Amino acid sequence: xxxxxxxxxxFNVPEGATVAFNCTYSNSASQSFFWYRQDCRxxxxxxxxxxxxxxxxxxxxxxxxxxxxxxxxxIRDSKLSDSAxxxxxxxxxxxxxxxxxxxxxxxxxxxx
Amino acid sequence: xxGVIQSPRHLIKEKRETATLKCYPIPRHDTVYWYQQGPGQxxxxxxxxxxxxxxxxxxxxxxxxxxxxxxxxxxxxxxxxELGDSALYFCASSLREAGELFFGEGSRLTVL
Numbered sequence: 001x002x003x004x005x006x007x008x009x010x011f012n013v014p015e016g017a018t019v020a021f022n023c024t025y026s027n028s029a030s031q032s033f034f035w036y037r038q039d040c041r042x043x044x045x046x047x048x049x050x051x052x053x054x055x056x057x058x059x060x061x062x063x064x065x066x067x068x069x070x071x072x073x074x075i076r077d078s079k080l081s082d083s084a085x086x087x088x089x090x091x092x093x094x095x096x097x098x099x100x101x102x103x104x105x106x107x108x109x110x111x112x
Numbered sequence: 113x114x115g116v117i118q119s120p121r122h123l124i125k126e127k128r129e130t131a132t133l134k135c136y137p138i139p140r141h142d143t144v145y146w147y148q149q150g151p152g153q154x155x156x157x158x159x160x161x162x163x164x165x166x167x168x169x170x171x172x173x174x175x176x177x178x179x180x181x182x183x184x185x186x187x188x189x190x191x192x193x194e195l196g197d198s199a200l201y202f203c204a205s206s207l208r209e210a211g212e213l214f215f216g217e218g219s220r221l222t223v224l
Contacts, residue, residue: 032211043202043215044155087154091211099168100145100213104154 003027003101004090010107017078021106023088024070031098032091033064035073037084038105044087047073078110114138116216118203124222125193133188133219137205143167144186145213146178147202155202161186162208190221198223 006023013019025033033050048055050062050071061074071090075082088103117136125131137144143162147155148171157170161180172178175193180186190197200220204213 034212041200043218044213046212046214049212089213094168098208098211100157100160100211102155102157 001026002104003092004088004103006086006088006103006106008106009085010109012109012111013078015078015080015110015112017110018074018076019078019108020075021073021086021088021108022070023072023090023103024068025088025090025092025101026069027090027092027101028069029094030069030090030092033062033071034089034091035060035062035071036087036089036102038087039084047086075108078108080110080112083108083110116203116205116214118201118216118219120219121217122220122222124224126224127193127195129193129223130189130191131193131221132190133201133203133221135186135188135203135205135216137184137186137203138214141205141207141214142184143206143208144180144184145204145206146172146186146188147204149200149202149218150198158188193221193223195223197221 035047036044037047038044054063059076085105091098145160146158158172160168164180178188200218204215
């Protein structure tokens with residue numbers, strides 16, 4: 001089993017739709033959680049950090065469930081420009097420091 | 113704000129040649145990461161450095177080596193290049209405690 005697993009894609013949604021991605025992690029020592037967005041042939045860019053209390057940034061909402069070891073990303077009112085690959089990143093504490101583990105990514109296509 | 117700087121942006125090499133990629137982290141960031149991303153794949157972690165010491169090692173081939181210098185910049189040295197080494201190589205930096213990785217725009221290596 002992979003340390004970080006994401007919903008298999010691709011997700012094809014119309015503009016204005018609400019879409020949710022889930023990501024599960026296996027290491028209970030995980031301390032930090034992030035969602036990144038990556039456009040084709042570009043570098044991953046930090047979308048948002050994920051906090052225990054949940055956090056929102058405009059149309060994006062991230063949730064963390066430590067008991068079930070998953071994080072989620074909700075995108076409301078999808079725009080064409082939201083089309084990208086969304087990467088879940090988990091940072092478990094390991095001896096000597098944090099490891100950084102990427103999920104395989106979920107591809108989102110938003111269509112007019 | 114200053115970002116992670118990678119050079120060169122594009123590199124074309126022949127099989128069995130060597131290549132060196134450079135990365136200049138965001139000022140005051142003490143951790144540098146190297147990732148390799150093949151077409152249609154998620155970023156694969158190669159190696160990381162914290163305060164000029166190797167902090168974690170991933171799927172870096174024995175033909176590759178890396179180091180972090182006193183000014184915190186890092187270099188990834190690749191020898192005996194193979195066709196399969198053709199990929200985007202991303203460098204990222206972070207403040208160890210904060211956790212968020214910030215990526216450079218990547219160096220695209222093509223091995224012919």
